[in-house]
Amino acid sequence: MPAVGSAVLVGMADIQVIKHTGQVGCLGLGSCIGLCGFDPVTKVAGVVHIMLPEAFADKSVDKPGKFANTGVPALIDAMVKAGAERSRIIFAMAGGAQVFKFGANADSKLDIGARNAQAVTQILKQLGMRIVGQDIDTGDYTVRTVTSGEKTLCNLKG
Amino acid sequence: MASELELGLMELSVVKEMTNIGLGNATTALATMTGRSFNMSVPEVESVNLDRIPELLGGSESFCAGIYMTIEGDVSGHIGFLMPWTSVQSLWRMILGAEPSEPSEISEMDASSILEIGNIINSSFLNAISDMTNLTMHATPPLLAVEMSGAILDSIAVEASMNDHVALAIRTLIHDFEGSFEGFFVYIPSLGGLRTLFSSLGIAEAA
Numbered sequence: 001m002p003a004v005g006s007a008v009l010v011g012m013a014d015i016q017v018i019k020h021t022g023q024v025g026c027l028g029l030g031s032c033i034g035l036c037g038f039d040p041v042t043k044v045a046g047v048v049h050i051m052l053p054e055a056f057a058d059k060s061v062d063k064p065g066k067f068a069n070t071g072v073p074a075l076i077d078a079m080v081k082a083g084a085e086r087s088r089i090i091f092a093m094a095g096g097a098q099v100f101k102f103g104a105n106a107d108s109k110l111d112i113g114a115r116n117a118q119a120v121t122q123i124l125k126q127l128g129m130r131i132v133g134q135d136i137d138t139g140d141y142t143v144r145t146v147t148s149g150e151k152t153l154c155n156l157k158g
Numbered sequence: 159m160a161s162e163l164e165l166g167l168m169e170l171s172v173v174k175e176m177t178n179i180g181l182g183n184a185t186t187a188l189a190t191m192t193g194r195s196f197n198m199s200v201p202e203v204e205s206v207n208l209d210r211i212p213e214l215l216g217g218s219e220s221f222c223a224g225i226y227m228t229i230e231g232d233v234s235g236h237i238g239f240l241m242p243w244t245s246v247q248s249l250w251r252m253i254l255g256a257e258p259s260e261p262s263e264i265s266e267m268d269a270s271s272i273l274e275i276g277n278i279i280n281s282s283f284l285n286a287i288s289d290m291t292n293l294t295m296h297a298t299p300p301l302l303a304v305e306m307s308g309a310i311l312d313s314i315a316v317e318a319s320m321n322d323h324v325a326l327a328i329r330t331l332i333h334d335f336e337g338s339f340e341g342f343f344v345y346i347p348s349l350g351g352l353r354t355l356f357s358s359l360g361i362a363e364a365a
Contacts, residue, residue: 011210011212011213012210012211012212012312012315027212027219027308028212028219028306028307028308028309028311028312029308029309029312030303030305030308030309030310030311030312030313030316031312031313031316032312032313032316051315051316051319052316052319052320066319097305097309097313099224099303099305099309099310099312099313100224100226100301100302100303100313101302101303101304102264102269102270102272102273102301102302102303102304103273103299103300103301103302104299112313112316112317112320113313
């Protein structure tokens with residue numbers, strides 16, 4: 001549990017779960033996805049910092065949080081373990097940007113952000129989960145600092 | 159496959175020396191383009207886990223421009239050159255005589271001039287390594303991002319994670335004497351590429 005006022009930061013491919021009070025989040029999302037789950041009754045919140053849409057077929061998965069297809073179920077499992085009720089968990093996600101916007105083949109390359117967002121959405125749907133808020137690549141340059149109130153992605157408590 | 163490579167003192171000092179030469183090349187190229195003098199600091203070479211790359215520059219919410227290139231050939235990998243927003247503005251002033259005050263005002267001319275500068279800086283860095291080892295390294299056309307440094311590094315780390323695992327990252331600083339410009343390299347050779355590099359220099363594979 002973090003000290004009051006400090007957030008648990010979720011590094012790349014990590015999963016973190018907190019209960020009751022505190023903050024959990026990601027800093028500096030680019031093409032990665034920060035997916036946040038919350039159970040409003042038991043107040044269990046979790047975040048996974050997903051890097052890629054799908055695990056490689058020919059490599060073992062060292063960190064399930066790295067990929068959308070393993071990270072989403074792993075986040076749900078970790079939250080259930082902490083006391084969340086699976087059917088009550090609601091989700092919000094951010095990231096999935098195309099950060100490199102300028103250059104000769106910027107459009108054709110590095111579309112990994114969009115693919116990440118697509119994969120996470122699809123997997124949540126398959127699992128019958130509800131997405132209540134999202135902020136994926138909008139094409140502008142605003143630095144969005146959710147914690148300082150500059151932008152509220154969605155209010156999971158509401 | 160190991161996700162990290164433990165570099166011995168020998169390997170680290172070789173990488174450091176290569177970086178020094180690469181950085182010298184890049185600094186000279188930058189000075190030629192701008193007609194100004196720049197200084198470089200001794201590179202910090204670190205073997206880091208890919209997951210930690212976004213934290214390399216600290217302050218992940220600071221606004222930066224990053225020029226990123228994928229490297230193909232004998233030593234595949236990734237290279238990115240990052241500059242804080244105020245440093246890019248200084249560069250624009252040096253080269254174009256004026257600068258956009260906001261990232262949203264970046265014109266095509268602004269973007270292409272920074273892309274070209276980044277291209278030259280990154281390529282001179284790579285050329286030094288290539289000359290030293292006789293290995294071929296082809297850089298793909300550069301891409302530019304103007305974003306939070308964390309988001310730029312996050313995206314580079316994602317690109318790197320799609321192929322080989324990362325073994326190494328190099329952090330360096332180029333700065334001018336007025337303190338108006340600074341820039342950092344993040345060079346990420348693939349594990350396979352790094353092994354090729356070391357063996358071409360007659361260094362036995364690291365443990």
